[in-house]
Amino acid sequence: MSPFSILLLGFAMSTDAFAAAVGKGAAMRDPRLPEALRAGAIFGTIEALTPLAGWALGIAAAPFVEAWDHWIAFVVLAALGLHMIVASLRQESQAEAAPAETGKRHGLLALAATGLATSIDAMAVGVGLAFIDVNILVVAAVIGLCTLTMVTAGIMLGRALGRLVGRRAEAVGGLILIAIGVAILHEHLSGAA
Known part of the structure; x- marks a missing residue:
């Protein structure tokens, strides 16, 4: 994988966390940078x-x-x-029917549980990456740093942007994952020919 592909993968893996962070930021009472950094970490x-x-x-x-x-x-x-794209479309229709949440703070356990829920796809990507020549430590570090950045920004932007941008970011992340998969397949098939 090229460095650019690794960076794209990092951002693609962080889009569902970004979507969750925008939602959390919209629900939090006046989120501050230290809270956003803690959630990002x-x-x-x-x-x-x-x-x-x-x-x-x-x-x-x-x-x-x-x-x-x-x-x-x-x-x-x-x-x-595809799952990320479908999930973003489902969340959009569910958000229209759901009542708005009242402002609140989010504890460490709630943030960790949300972080784990949004990282299941990263585990599956790790399985897929085991089958190609890639330095997994570099990829994991890039994914972690991209997620830290995206979640911090998502929480800070959450109040202003609401949930609409977060759902669309998840769909874009899904498209990026599909493009990376196509690039890996093309690279291996063209190398075999």
Whole structure:
């Protein structure tokens, strides 16, 4: 993977966390930068650890699926991308029907639970990355830093932007994941030809 692809992957993996952060920022009472940084650090740490766990699982399975590794990476990334797009569309219709939340603070446990929920896709990406030649520590660090940045910005922008931008960011992240999967597949197929 090129450095640009790794950076795009980092931002794609952070878009669902960004969407959650915009929602949390909109629900928080006057979010401050230290609160936003704390949430960003929690989300970023979790988002950096989950691809490592997925990669370890993928490495264990790699010898058994080596002939199809590029197809597996493509299918995992494309499926996650489609899931993110569909989820963003579903959330949009549910948000229209849901009443507005009152302003509140969010505790460490609630932030960690949300961070874990938004990082499940990063674990699946880690599994897919085990089948291609990539430095997983660099990828995990980039994903974590992108998530820290996006969540911090999402919380600070949440009050002003509301939930609309967050849902659209998740759909864009899904499109990016699909594009990365297509690029991996193309790279392997054109190299084999």
